[in-house]
Amino acid sequence: MHHLGQTGLERGTAVSSSVSPTGTEHGDYAHLAALQRRYAELPATDPERQRVREQLISGYLPVAEHLARRFAGRGESLEDLAQVATIGLINAVDRFEPDRGANFFSFAIPTITGELRRYFRDHGWSTKVPRRLKDLHLDIRSSQTQLSQQLGRAPRPSEIADQLEIPMSEVIEGLQAGEAYRSSSLDEMLGEQANTTLGEFVGDLDDELAIIEDREALRPLLAQLPPRDRTILALRFFRQLTQTQIAEQVGISQMHVSRVLSQTLGFLRERMDTSD
Amino acid sequence: MAGAAGGVGQTGVTEVYTAASAIAIPTIRTVAADLAARADFDLDSIADLRMAVDDTCTRLVRLAACNATLSCSFAVRVERIEVTAEVDVNRMMDPLPRGSFSWWVLRCLADEVTALVLPGEAGQGGRVCIILVKQALSAGLL
DSSP states (O other), X not given: OOGGGGSSSSTTOOXXXXXXXXXXXXXXXXXXXXXXXXXXXXOTTOHHHHHHHHHHHHHHHHHXXXXXXXXXXXXXXXXXXXXXXXXXXXXXXXXXXXXXXXXXXXXXXXXXXXXXXXXXXXXXXXXXXXXXXXXXXXXXXXXXXXXHHHHXXXXXXXXXXXXXXXXXXXXXXXXHHHTTBOTHHHHHHHOOOOOHHHHHHHOOOHHHHTTOTTHHHHHHHHHHSXXXXXXXXXHHHTSOOOHHHHHHHXXXXXXXXXXXXXXXXXXXXXXXXXXX | OOSOOSSTTOXXXXXXXXXXXXXXXXXXXXXXXXXXXXXXXXXXXXXXXXXXXXXXXXHHHHHBOTTOEEEEEEEEETTEEEEEEEEEEXXXXXXXXXXXXXXXXXXXXXXXXXXXXXXXXXXXXXXXXXXXXXXXXXXOOO
């Protein structure tokens, strides 16, 4: 069971969690086929069209989520993958032509998986990195996720090397390559959506802030942070969870937690120091 | 640079001297992370050390006197790394006031944090130093 399973995806949607897009297409999705034809018939200017489009997208969302899950455990967070899959789904909904007689799934599944593959290939890397290193990096991240669960802590490079049966020097090379890897580019592209449940979970930070002497300068800055970034900061520095534990709770990768923390600390440092 | 290349369990000291400039900081934090990875630190500890070194160096660079040199030494010991970063300053001030948020953050990222302010000879200016100790395995509280 992948630990990222229950986070990120359920927000804003009420969908059944046990969906097999290939097995149930004639059951759960039958009503969507009629909607699909209606969507194709409506003229582009009809306000009804937008509503139908949204119904189609939310109706087929479990398919996108199912496919995203198949790509999980390769170093990308399920949350990111679900967003990419949703983009693929939107493209599929918009481009599908029902009068050609094809089944929507036979069109949508390759469109969505194509989007996921392209994401792994293009968006994850900020610089040109040789394919061998990309693959190595993905193997390492996937091994990291597995080992973190087995060990109950972040693995050491030697433990990853043992599991992958590669020399430790290669693990270090792959970790370095990871510094060029930026899955957050997707967040920037789509805009962050706050995980409000987690915000509530952490609550306000008054008790925790009591130990900080310059808390009055800090408080308004914390309020400016996106809720999820604030949550991650609080979990690391006030609850004192490790990055790996936070990654598990928030449903993103440890690398992503690390990146959020660095950015947030940089933001706070800059503004705290100029204020005194 | 000298020292701790290659192999689990190998110890030694690596020293990096740069201009006290923000431009040097990515290099310094990469050295720290690389040494920690080669010393087989767990991935959380590597990331924490990288962040702690980034934070420490940024603070020192801001305090640094004109044309000062930022000196960083990374001593790889058994299951831990000791980082000493120091810089000449014009104005004597505690880089890490106890109870401040920055002090709290570094205390969470590293296992031990010490800030030293050493007065200069003429009573003006001096040297500011931050010492971090990071253990190879991170233990989170749950």
